[in-house]
Every structure is written in structure tokens, then in C-alpha cells.
Amino acid sequence: MKQLTRLMGAVAIAASAMSAAPVAAEGTLVIASTQTPRHLNGAVQSGTATAVPSTQIFASLLRYDSGWDPQPYLAKSWETSADGLTVTFNLVDNATFHDGKPVTSEDVAFSIMTIKQNHPFQSMFAPVEAVETPDAHTAVFKLSKPHPALMLALSPALAPILPKHVYGDGQDPKSHPANSAPVGSGPFILSEFTPGEAVVMKKNPNFFLEGRPKLDEIIVRIVKDPSALLIAMENGDADMYPFMAGSQEIKRLEKVDGLSITAEGYAGVGPINWLAFNTQSDKLKDVRVRQAIAYAVDRNFITKALHRGVSQPQRGPIIESSPFFDAGIEPYDVDLDKAKALMAEAGFADGMSLTIDYIPGPKEQQQSVAEYMKSQLKKIGIEIEVRAAPDFPTWAGRVGGHDFELSMDVVFNWGDPVIGVHRTYLCDNIRKGVIWSNTQQYCNPKVDELLNAAAVELDQDKRAALYGEFQQIVGQDVPIYFINALPYHTAYKSGLQNVPTGIWGTMHPMDNVSWSQ
Amino acid sequence: MSNSYILKRVAYGLILMLCVVVLNFLLIRLAPGDPAVVIAGEMGGATEEMLEQIREEYGLNKPILTQLAIYIGNVATGDLGESFFFNKPVAELISQRIGPTILLVIVAQILSIFLGVFLGVLAARKPNGVMSAFVSVFATIGYAVPVFWTGIMLIILFASVLPIFPVEGMQSVRLRDAPWYVQTIDVAHHLVLPAFTLAVIYLAQYARLSRASMLEVLGSDYIRTARAKGASERTVLFHHALRNAALPILTVAGLQFGNLISGALLVETVFNWPGMGRLAFDSILRRDYPTIMGVLFFASAMVVVANLLTDLSYRLADPRLRGRT
Numbered sequence: 084m085k086q087l088t089r090l091m092g093a094v095a096i097a098a099s100a101m102s103a104a105p106v107a108a109e110g111t112l113v114i115a116s117t118q119t120p121r122h123l124n125g126a127v128q129s130g131t132a133t134a135v136p137s138t139q140i141f142a143s144l145l146r147y148d149s150g151w152d153p154q155p156y157l158a159k160s161w162e163t164s165a166d167g168l169t170v171t172f173n174l175v176d177n178a179t180f181h182d183g184k185p186v187t188s189e190d191v192a193f194s195i196m197t198i199k200q201n202h203p204f205q206s207m208f209a210p211v212e213a214v215e216t217p218d219a220h221t222a223v224f225k226l227s228k229p230h231p232a233l234m235l236a237l238s239p240a241l242a243p244i245l246p247k248h249v250y251g252d253g254q255d256p257k258s259h260p261a262n263s264a265p266v267g268s269g270p271f272i273l274s275e276f277t278p279g280e281a282v283v284m285k286k287n288p289n290f291f292l293e294g295r296p297k298l299d300e301i302i303v304r305i306v307k308d309p310s311a312l313l314i315a316m317e318n319g320d321a322d323m324y325p326f327m328a329g330s331q332e333i334k335r336l337e338k339v340d341g342l343s344i345t346a347e348g349y350a351g352v353g354p355i356n357w358l359a360f361n362t363q364s365d366k367l368k369d370v371r372v373r374q375a376i377a378y379a380v381d382r383n384f385i386t387k388a389l390h391r392g393v394s395q396p397q398r399g400p401i402i403e404s405s406p407f408f409d410a411g412i413e414p415y416d417v418d419l420d421k422a423k424a425l426m427a428e429a430g431f432a433d434g435m436s437l438t439i440d441y442i443p444g445p446k447e448q449q450q451s452v453a454e455y456m457k458s459q460l461k462k463i464g465i466e467i468e469v470r471a472a473p474d475f476p477t478w479a480g481r482v483g484g485h486d487f488e489l490s491m492d493v494v495f496n497w498g499d500p501v502i503g504v505h506r507t508y509l510c511d512n513i514r515k516g517v518i519w520s521n522t523q524q525y526c527n528p529k530v531d532e533l534l535n536a537a538a539v540e541l542d543q544d545k546r547a548a549l550y551g552e553f554q555q556i557v558g559q560d561v562p563i564y565f566i567n568a569l570p571y572h573t574a575y576k577s578g579l580q581n582v583p584t585g586i587w588g589t590m591h592p593m594d595n596v597s598w599s600q
Numbered sequence: 601m602s603n604s605y606i607l608k609r610v611a612y613g614l615i616l617m618l619c620v621v622v623l624n625f626l627l628i629r630l631a632p633g634d635p636a637v638v639i640a641g642e643m644g645g646a647t648e649e650m651l652e653q654i655r656e657e658y659g660l661n662k663p664i665l666t667q668l669a670i671y672i673g674n675v676a677t678g679d680l681g682e683s684f685f686f687n688k689p690v691a692e693l694i695s696q697r698i699g700p701t702i703l704l705v706i707v708a709q710i711l712s713i714f715l716g717v718f719l720g721v722l723a724a725r726k727p728n729g730v731m732s733a734f735v736s737v738f739a740t741i742g743y744a745v746p747v748f749w750t751g752i753m754l755i756i757l758f759a760s761v762l763p764i765f766p767v768e769g770m771q772s773v774r775l776r777d778a779p780w781y782v783q784t785i786d787v788a789h790h791l792v793l794p795a796f797t798l799a800v801i802y803l804a805q806y807a808r809l810s811r812a813s814m815l816e817v818l819g820s821d822y823i824r825t826a827r828a829k830g831a832s833e834r835t836v837l838f839h840h841a842l843r844n845a846a847l848p849i850l851t852v853a854g855l856q857f858g859n860l861i862s863g864a865l866l867v868e869t870v871f872n873w874p875g876m877g878r879l880a881f882d883s884i885l886r887r888d889y890p891t892i893m894g895v896l897f898f899a900s901a902m903v904v905v906a907n908l909l910t911d912l913s914y915r916l917a918d919p920r921l922r923g924r925t
Contacts, residue, residue: 263687277696480633
């Protein structure tokens with residue numbers, strides 16, 4: 084027994100020595116994430132999990148701060164022709180890839196065409212017919228029609244510039260081995276990638292922007308369990324936790340000394356939580372039924388009570404922090420009498436029964452809201468059955484296969500409406516079996532006309548007016564009842580400076596982030 | 601021990617593993633959800649052409665029996681395929697995870713055997729004493745409590761009340777560049793809670809088993825003879841009695857190996873331990889067929905080998921069994 088006590092003592096001493104051990108590098112930033120990246124090449128993979136490391140490893144032509152205006156990055160200047168069909172980018176001449184080779188217009192042309200053919204967001208570069216390379220530092224985009232969304236599509240998260248000499252070897256870019264061992268020209272060089280565990284990136288000493296990056300190392304650690312991740316934040320094992328959306332998590336970390344929390348940095352993602360209608364189902368075909376449901380549901384109750392005030396109400400298809408949001412959209416403030424009247428007009432005075440699905444994920448944003456619908460819609464005679472899905476594939480199979488009536492869903496705007504908004508409303512994007520297409524099967528030729536016009540309108544004000552009209556119509560047709568912007572927050576250790584709070588948040592090069600001395 | 605006996609056991613093991621492969625293959629495909637849709641979902645949506653391309657690339661558009669035949673053929677040549685999700689060879693993913701799982705399972709096994717047998721022997725010394733009652737109660741509770749519950753309780757205790765042990769992961773990322781001995785202590789530090797959690801359930805079983813086994817042996821004639829010769833209590837207990845009582849413990853230890861691996865799956869998930877169990881768990885949610893199949897195949901191979909070794913060691917430990925086939 085004595086030996087055992089001694090052994091325990093030794094372990095305890097070793098343990099306390101461990102926790103007092105100094106950190107490896109002065110300038111290390113440990114980012115904790117619940118999301119697992121498949122690989123690190125954002126040119127052929129969307130999503131936040133890949134974008135956070137990808138934007139550190141790869142540079143892009145443009146970058147964005149919090150004002151939605153493009154800033155120089157690999158492109159030092161650019162010019163659009165009067166007809167909008169030619170866009171010329173002048174590249175910096177001192178940028179090199181991590182293997183030492185220079186970044187040239189050839190790489191830009193190769194990357195854009197690779198993205199056009201392989202990225203799930205086909206609308207980003209669909210009008211790009213060719214990228215001409217008159218010299219090593221000039222890239223000329225030739226477009227089939229004007230394409231104002233091009234500028235946001237050239238963001239770091241969406242259009243990383245790949246080295247042609249690595250990815251141009253004829254292998255399928257979607258499963259290229261270099262996706263897990265990427266070579267970019269960004270501020271950090273990949274040092275280690277353990278799938279499902281961690282991504283370790285070291286400072287790029289030859290980064291083309293003078294004096295940057297400031298950090299020595301960024302480590303993205305994947306911790307699937309949010310409560311374990313909270314503990315890691317509380318005891319200092321992790322320095323930053325982006326994409327945190329649970330009200331309990333946010334409230335809990337708010338109370339921790341030495342941590343700061345911001346809701347900035349998610350305007351570009353534009354994550355909207357919504358209730359989708361299968362507009363082709365017999366019970367929901369009549370717009371009055373959908374309007375009745377919209378009048379019965381109270382998004383303010385959801386944001387204030389269910390989400391404890393951490394999320395913002397969202398009234399329309401374009402995120403409210405976007406310059407294209409139209410505040411004049413019908414908000415459907417709660418009016419149960421009106422809702423009942425609409426149900427009666429539609430011939431459902433005796434009520435009906437409906438099923439609601441939801442994405443298995445953060446309960447508070449999805450399941451709890453679905454449960455709330457059940458009690459709330461009962462007030463206008465609708466019996467709701469909440470249909471749980473054990474996992475994402477099951478839910479995606481139902482909704483993608485149009486085998487649903489109502490579904491809770493969360494869909495991202497991804498910067499320009501052409502990239503993330505159009506897909507939900509265009510008639511020709513009703514594709515069975517494809518999740519996050521127009522699964523509502525909503526089709527209004529006027530909406531198509533407006534969206535197609537907005538896609539090619541170079542004048543920002545005129546474009547905003549077209550999107551304004553589009554939002555009004557969607558507000559009347561109610562293919563979707565919009566609930567809230569997902570309350571993404573970033574928690575970080577106080578002392579971290581220049582925390583990325585631009586429109587793309589942490590999906591943006593963190594070359595200016597540093598620790599205060 | 602004849603060679604033909606060993607060959608027979610190996611053949612049984614191979615047939616068993618073939619059954620495991622076929623069953624797993626069919627069972628996983630019974631679950632709803634299309635891997636192509638999951639991959640497309642992870643990519644942020646896709647066109648029909650992309651979905652078709654994915655199905656084509658991963659051979660998902662072939663008839664299921666053809667897929668099974670191809671898979672068995674590949675496994676037979678040592679190729680476990682490529683992960684749908686990570687686009688990496690499954691063998692590479694497993695090789696990254698196998699170390700942590702083996703470390704966890706072996707430490708938990710040793711911990712449970714030594715502590716369990718120690719408690720069992722103490723209890724057997726005075727069958728009606730306090731220690732014996734304690735062991736019985738502890739064994740019942742330890743056996744009845746689900747392993748994830750123990751894990752979560754320990755996390756609550758050591759995360760907030762007594763924060764002396766890390767509650768997730770295997771290593772502190774900040775110590776990645778530290779000297780090897782610091783890293784070793786770091787891993788050991790992280791190992792305490794998961795290994796203890798996994799050990800508890802088996803510890804209880806070993807305690808009960810060795811108590812019963814010891815009681816039986818302690819009642820036998822040669823123990824009385826040993827005592828009559830004036831041997832000390834310690835010699836009687838650990839030299840004369842335990843050696844003879846050890847056989848059932850050894851058998852159970854071997855058979856327990858499979859249970860330990862399945863227990864490790866839960867423990868790894870609770871403690872974010874970077875082993876095969878968590879890989880399997882995450883892969884099921886992603887419908888990453890090749891990875892799930894690979895992990896299950898590997899785990900079943902480990903169990904079959906462990907059982908084979910137990911069988912053989914059993915014969916080594918008990919001379920009476922050596923001549924039999």
C-alpha cells in the first residue's frame with residue numbers, strides 16, 4: 084500500500100509539472116473545431132471545415148474586410164471593361180508557392196478552370212469562358228455575360244489559387260493526393276494533417292506580404308464533442324472556438340475570465356435557419372396554407388426564448404447583414420386569427436396533419452424549433468408529427484428525394500446571392516436526389532427572370548432593386564418561412580489581436596493575427 | 601500441442617472473419633442513406649452529374665453482390681480500399697489510429713486484471729468480511745453501470761471539481777515539439793481517465809471471478825497442507841492458491857479482449873481518444889463504407905488472434921490439457 088501511495092504521489096507531481104510546462108511556440112494559435120475537414124483544398128470542396136485551413140495555406144486573388152469591398156491580395160489591381168465581359172487582374176510579382184516556384188497567371192487560369200469544373204458551387208464561374216494569360220502577371224477573365232458575383236467568388240474561401248505544376252498532372256482534382264498535402268502560396272505552410280484529428284500549419288517565411296504572418300503556428304484541433312471543446316476553452320487548451328452556435332455554449336463562455344466573444348465574422352457565410360415547405364405536396368400546394376403557417380409561427384419567440392436572445396431574427400432569403408437585404412419584405416408577424424382564416428379559405432377549416440423533418444445537428448436550432456412548431460401550429464388546427472432522422476444521410480435522403488412535407492434546414496448564402504441564394508429558388512434547379520438544390524420545388528417564372536437579371540447587372544443599385552423585388556415575391560409565395568440567422572460566435576482568448584471579423588471571419592488568411600506582448 | 605490443432609484453429613478463425621466481412625457488408629448497406637449524397641452534402645451540394653461521378657468512382661452503382669465479391673477479393677489481397685470521406689487508403693487511416701486503441705486497451709486490461717485479482721484475493725481471504733462485501737457490491741455496480749456513464753461522470757468530476765486530469769484527447773497540442781519524455785508523461789496523464797473508465801467494468805468481473813476461484817482453491821487439501829507446514833499467509837495466498845486459481849482468470853482475460861475493444865469504441869468517443877473506435881463511430885455517421893468495414897475487419901482480426909493466443913496459452917498454463925486436441 085505504501086508503494087502505491089508513493090506511486091500516486093509521483094504521478095500527481097508529474098501531472099502538476101505537466102500543466103505548468105511552457106507552451107511550445109510563443110506565437111501558436113490553437114483553433115478548436117467540431118467540424119472535420121475531408122481534405123484541405125477549398126478549390127474542390129465547400130464548407131467551413133475545409134475553408135478555415137485552406138485559406139491559411141492558399142492565397143487568392145482578392146480578400147475582404149468587414150465592408151464587403153474587395154481588397155488586393157494576389158491581385159494588386161483589377162479592371163472591368165465597360166461591357167462587363169472582360170475583367171483584367173494584375174498580379175503581385177513576388178508571390179511564390181511553398182515549394183519556391185513563382186505564382187503566375189498560368190496558375191490563376193488553371194485554378195479558375197479547375198474550380199469551375201469541380202466545385203459544387205457551379206454558379207461561381209459558370210460565365211467564365213477562358214482566362215487569358217498575356218504575361219506571367221496578368222490574368223484576363225473572358226466572360227460570356229457580365230458577372231458581378233465574380234468578385235465575391237474570388238474570395239479566399241471560394242477560389243484558392245492552386246499551383247498548376249502540382250495539381251495539373253492529370254489526376255482527378257476532387258481526389259488528388261495533394262488535397263491532403265497541399266502546396267499553396269498563403270501565409271501558413273501545412274506541416275501535419277491527421278484526418279479527423281488536427282491540422283498543423285507553420286509560418287511561411289517567404290510570404291509575399293511584408294512582415295506577415297505574425298503568428299509562428301496555427302493548429303486546428305478537431306474535437307467532435309462540443310462540451311469537451313468548451314472545457315478545452317475554459318482551461319486554456321484551445322485559444323479560439325469559431326462557428327459556435329449553441330446559446331448555452333455562448334452564455335457559458337461569456338462568463339469565463341480571460342475569454343472574449345464576438346458575433347462578427349459571419350456575414351459572408353450568411354447562415355439562415357428556415358422552415359422549408361414541399362410546395363408540391365397536396366396539403367401545401369395552396370399558398371394560403373403556407374401563409375397561415377407563417378402567420379402562426381413566431382420567430383421572435385424562437386430567437387428570444389429558445390435561443391435565449393443570442394440569435395437574430397431573419398425575415399427573408401438574403402441574410403439581413405448583406406447589402407442586398409430588403410427590409411420591406413413581409414415579416415409575417417404572429418396573427419393567429421388571420422392564420423385560421425387563411426386555413427379556412429384554403430378549405431382546411433377542420434385542420435390537417437403534417438410531418439416535419441429536421442437536420443440532425445444542434446438541437447436548439449433544429450429539433451427544438453420543430454417541437455415548438457408542433458405546439459404552435461396546433462393552435463390553427465394543424466397536427467404535426469415530428470419525424471426524427473438518426474443521422475444526416477437519412478435526412479438528406481428524405482429531403483433530397485422530395486419525400487417530406489415540412490423540414491427544418493440551415494442553408495448558407497456564401498457571399499453573393501448568385502452563389503448561395505439563387506440555387507434555392509430557380510425553376511431549373513429542382514433536382515431530385517440533390518440536397519440543397521430547390522428541394523421545395525418552388526417555381527415562379529417572374530422570380531427566375533429577376534434572379535437572372537440580377538446575376539448580370541453590374542450597377543449595384545439596380546442589382547439591389549432587382550433583389551428587392553425578388554424578396555418581395557418570395558415573401559408572398561412563402562416557399563420557405565425564414566426564422567433566424569444561425570448565431571455563430573467566435574470565442575477567443577483575450578490578448579489575441581486582430582481576430583478575423585471580416586465578412587468571412589476565420590475563413591480568411593490570419594496573417595495579421597498576433598498575441599499581445 | 602499438435603500442429604494440426606493449431607492449423608484447425610487458424611482455419612476456424614479465417615472462416616469466422618469471412619463471415620464477419622460478409623455480415624458487416626450487408627448490414628451497413630441496410631442502413632438508409634446514400635454515401636454519394638453525404639459526400640455531396642459535405643461538399644456543399646452537387647449536381648446530378650457529380651453524384652453519378654461519385655457513385656461511379658466508388659463503385660456504388662454496381663449490384664451489391666458484385667460489390668461484395670470485389671471487396672472480399674481486395675481484402676484477401678490485403679487491400680482495404682479507400683475512404684469515401686477522406687480519399688485516403690483505409691489502411692493508412694487505421695495505422696494512424698491503431699496505436700492509441702492498443703495502448704488504451706492494453707493499459708485497461710492490465711489495470712483491470714491486476715486491481716481486480718488483488719481485490720478478489722483480498723476478498724477471498726475473509727469471505728464474510730467487510731472487504732468481501734465491498735468487492736461484491738463494487739463488482740455488481742461496476743458491471744451494471746454503462747461505460748459511457750462512468751466516463752461522463754469522471755469528466756464532470758475531473759473537469760470542474762478536481763481538474764487534475766485532462767478529460768479529452770491523447771496529447772496536449774502545445775507539447776507536440778516537447779522532448780519525448782515530456783510527451784510520454786503527457787500521454788500517460790491523458791490516459792488515466794479513459795483507461796480507468798474502460799477498466800472499471802472488467803475490473804469488477806475479475807474481482808468476482810478471482811474471489812470465487814480463490815475460495816474454491818483455498819478450501820482444497822494442498823492449501824491446508826501448506827498452512828500446516830507453516831507457510832506464511834502471503835505465500836499461501838499468492839504462491840500456492842493464486843497460481844491454481846489463475847486459470848479461469850486467464851481464459852476470461854482472453855475472451856474479454858473482444859469486449860474491451862467494443863468498450864474502447866465508447867470510451868474513445870466519450871474522451872475524444874484518437875483511436876479506431878472513434879474512427880468507426882464517425883465513419884458510420886458519414887456512411888464511409890470502406891472505413892467502417894476496414895475497422896470492423898481489423899477489430900475482428902484482433903479478437904480472433906487474441907482468442908487463438910488465449911487458447912494456446914491456456915494449454916501452456918495447464919499441463920493436463922497439453923496432450924489433448
